[in-house]
Amino acid sequence: MMNDPFVGVALASFDLACGIQILEKWFAKGDPAEGSLESLFRLLLANVHRQKDNAYSSYVTSIIELQSYNWYVVATLFSITQNQRKTFYALTLILDTHHIPNYRNSIKILSQHSLYLAAAAKSSFTNNFPLKKLERFIQPIHQQCIDYFSSSIEQIPDFEIFPGDLRFYSLVLSSHLATQVITIIESDDDTETYKLASFLANFLLPNQLIHSSLKISDKITPGLFLQCVSKQKTDIVDIFLASAHPITYVRMSERKIFTTSAPEKHLPAYKQATEASFLEDITKRRRLTAIKAQYKNQIIEITAPAPWISTMLLIVTQMPETCHSLLCKEHFDVIMRITFELINLIDEKTYKGINSLTPENIGEIIKELKFTGKDDFIFFASLAQMFEPAISRKIPLSRR
Template sequence: MNNDANSCTLPLEDIMPFMIAAVGSRNQSDANQSYLLYRWPVKHIQIDIIEYLNFAFSTTELDNNLEKCVNSSFTDDINQRFSASCTFTIESKMYSFIIVLDNKKFENSPFILEQIYDFTYLMACTSKYHIIHSIPIFNVTPILRGFLLDYGTFVISSLDSPLIDKQLTFPLPFPHDFLAKCLTSHLQTQMTTVITSSFEVKSKQMAHFLSYFLLPNQKTFSSDKIFDVPLQGFFIQCIQPPTSVTTPQISSNAQHQKIKMPLEELIQFQRPWTYINIDSMTVIQCPSIESQKMYRSQYRHSILFAFDADHNEINKRLTSIFSRYKPNIDVGTSEWAIKAIKVLEDAPSQMKNFVGEQKTTEIMEKAVTMISLVNGILENTAAVFIDPVQLKEIGRIISVTDKEELQMVSSVSQLFDKSMFRKTEAKRRDMLIQMMNSV
């Protein structure tokens, strides 16, 4: 996972002033099975591993499947350290992996916490494997540091180098229909967009254009820094054009070309994603929100946690996964996006940020109204999900003009209510397409 060129060059203690990572048994008398895997700063800190682990056990429900991470804050003598822990069992004995961080930098930062929970889960799985197979537990430490460098890059970039508002000169050097397609897909994938171009200035221009259509806290977790590969956690980010011959490729029927994409990084994203290649003027989306979750889970368990698999077996599994993981290359353009770009272009320079905020708020309000209408219909009809006719009526009420805008609103609504997918797209994988075609 770690990419040296991408990794944060600052010492980890400069990113997070305090951290420990530990794994151990719940049995206090079993002290020889409680291990401090990592800590900094090393000097002048007295750490009672059992104290931390007992705190983790007292605040974490048992989860044999390692799917739940629970967080809480230490107080008083432990100076409000933030903790995330994941508990698991081996032969009826309970263990916990816990990570403890300085609380001040992470409070009220849900997107950073999301990454910390994911990291905790990964390291709990790794620790469990080492314990089961009697592999020295301290072999986990270099793996842990490798993951930390990747997560550290995201943390330091988002905390210290967020995407700053920048006045763009219009018209931009992109065709209007391409801009509209980029904006449509950007909103259809919950504002999570990866941009690449051979010309860095074009990547940055696209990043700043799309940043007009972000929520304030999403701007904090966006960057126009050019990374080598996509990093989890960002909303808008820019990367170098993929060049490796091992990069998975997908076919574009419309353009009759092979498109190199960093699919192995994109499949690990927790949110849906848009991939914009400015050089080829292509816009590609993940298959669907639920498909992204499903294939992400498959990748993690088949590849990341395949500690016993050799190189050939890993390649075989990768081939199998990517033969089924089909990004959407037929991205539509919404009338809403075309009009929004026109309004933005016509606005005075000092008003463009305000116009972008207003247009983004417009989609947010439609999404919240959609949630209310869907819940109201389900309560009144005792139905399990909304059918296409009802969805069409909801679209009319909230003034949606086409199926692409409806998909934008539906996707954004899931930022506020994750059950919206089940309520509006249940039963079949292609339900969303059928519903959108009813508009």
């Protein structure tokens, strides 16, 4: 069922000479209530000039709920200094709280949309483009919001894992969990895709199932945890750089799984590509070409599953086929328990000025959690970042 929570987008500025000015507004269902935008931008911009000089030199996201208007607002603030005059801007993505009861779980993707539009607005100012041109960026995001909030897996279908699928499913699940359960399956084979997606759905939390889909769509919907798409003409580098988060990308036709080798470098590359996409044609092509060429080397094919996952799925395939779904759900509970135990152990070993784990610490954790080796440690540490992002800073690259 289609769910359209999109209210509109509005852009305003503030400087000491002119005060707050509403520059543009794009509303899908008629103009907002009188005074509503003025109230919103007073909350966002009235005190920005009292902050530190560099407070808005980069993008800053702010979340506001205006209950009187049933608005959930994701705002991105930034500043531009020209001729020694600083102007502050607020780009707001406005949604109807009545249509998104689970909106608090959607902050990341909505922030990504708001940041994207703010980067487009900033480019318009610095390159003297008319703000009306922003509408061509707003319309796709409107549709993406509809697709995102209309997607849901309400019931996970049963499935069977055959011995011949064991290695492939182990590879996919290892990458799915290591990229914090964000997976895109590309295929035109409905049966095989549905089976794999049904399997992976058992390794999602309830609040992730409501932002996932088992249907095969023509286009990728940003923000979904699990989704299936038909064969894409878009280059795989563009697919990866369109997501603010590292992903697992499965090509069923080739039975290949791709991800990024350096998750900590993904977000900076995503931001660079987003900003470059709004530059003038020649500059844009040069910068995007350079960013894509550099990022392409980070996309790798997964060829070895996590040992823990291989062992777990081997046990599943040895049980009656009617039990496979139930066993996967039970094993996911075990995976979550181990993940939280790992987080606690890392916290215990990094305190009082100790910022990162030593090789000895890692060895102790491997022994305590009965991992087969460092590969299992890296696998669970990657998944743990879904709940505790700071873990990535506690495991230096040289020790991974």
